[in-house]
Amino acid sequence: MTKLKYSKKMIKRKNKIVWRVIEKPKNVIVGEYFFEEDAKDIVNFQNKNQVWAINGGIPEFLQVRR
Numbered sequence: 330m331t332k333l334k335y336s337k338k339m340i341k342r343k344n345k346i347v348w349r350v351i352e353k354p355k356n357v358i359v360g361e362y363f364f365e366e367d368a369k370d371i372v373n374f375q376n377k378n379q380v381w382a383i384n385g386g387i388p389e390f391l392q393v394r395r
Contacts, residue, residue, distance in 0.1 A: 331382055331385050331386070332379070332382065333352055333353065333354075333375070333379060333381065333382050333386060334352075334353040334354075334376065335350060335351065335352055335353070335359065335371070335372045335375040335376050336350075336351050336353065336372060337349065337350055337351070337365070337368040337369060337372050338351055339365075345363070346363075347361045347362070347363060348361065348362045348363070348364070348365050348367070348368035349361050349368070349393075350362070350368050350371050350372055350375075352375075352381075352386055352387055355386050357386060357387055357392050358392060358393040358394075358395065359371065359375070359387055359391075359392070359393065360393060361393055
């Protein structure tokens with residue numbers, strides 16, 4: 330079972346600010362949110378519960394494409 334770490338990162342897309350939730354160590358984008366609070370909630374939940382740790386990370390079909 331791998332220990333995963335989730336973090337949020339602010340990016341600017343066109344004229345909008347978007348918050349990304351990133352899964353480490355694979356640098357996979359889990360989600361993109363317009364509000365920092367939404368991204369923070371996902372990061373806190375995933376870091377606490379490690380839902381996808383048994384699979385080695387989030388499945389490919391749930392990842393956000395860059």
